[in-house]
Amino acid sequence: MTGIYRVITHVLAVLFVPVAWVVARGRALHVACQWALNTRYPAENLSGLTPGAHAAFTAARTKALWRHGILLGLTSGHRDAETQAELFDAEVQRTGSYERALRLALPPAQSQHVQGVALDVRPYEGAQWLEVHGARYGLYRVYDNEWWHFEYHPDGPPQRLPHPGFAATRAAS
Numbered sequence: 001m002t003g004i005y006r007v008i009t010h011v012l013a014v015l016f017v018p019v020a021w022v023v024a025r026g027r028a029l030h031v032a033c034q035w036a037l038n039t040r041y042p043a044e045n046l047s048g049l050t051p052g053a054h055a056a057f058t059a060a061r062t063k064a065l066w067r068h069g070i071l072l073g074l075t076s077g078h079r080d081a082e083t084q085a086e087l088f089d090a091e092v093q094r095t096g097s098y099e100r101a102l103r104l105a106l107p108p109a110q111s112q113h114v115q116g117v118a119l120d121v122r123p124y125e126g127a128q129w130l131e132v133h134g135a136r137y138g139l140y141r142v143y144d145n146e147w148w149h150f151e152y153h154p155d156g157p158p159q160r161l162p163h164p165g166f167a168a169t170r171a172a173s
Contacts, residue, residue, distance in 0.1 A: 012036040033062040041073040048078025053152035056137040072126035081108035102165020117152040
């Protein structure tokens, strides 16, 4: 099924190019790609990302689609502190422990989603593409246990950690 969505999205992007050329001549392929991906992922929300993270992600997904035929969607980007707190509290409840919750989520003060530089991407093939090519855009996978989580680090790769709360749990021991 993923292959069908990939083909349909690519065909839409091709069909959008003439209109995109009229609207944004120098950026027609980029604009057509964003329109096609917005059609494929209508609930996607890129607002709240920092300008650098937004530009890096949209440039990466444009290259992924046009050069490699790979879809790169956003499951979650920026989250406000309240939403992040709710997600973390739910993980504490689910796992039964603050320390276990840190393996899968972070409190707002530690989450890069709240800062607008973290991206949870989809599908798996898109995340694989981003892991290979993301450094060109300053986008890096930062946790071993989360294939979908990437962060914008324009100054180079951050230290890769086993899980989100690794630094916090290591400091506590």
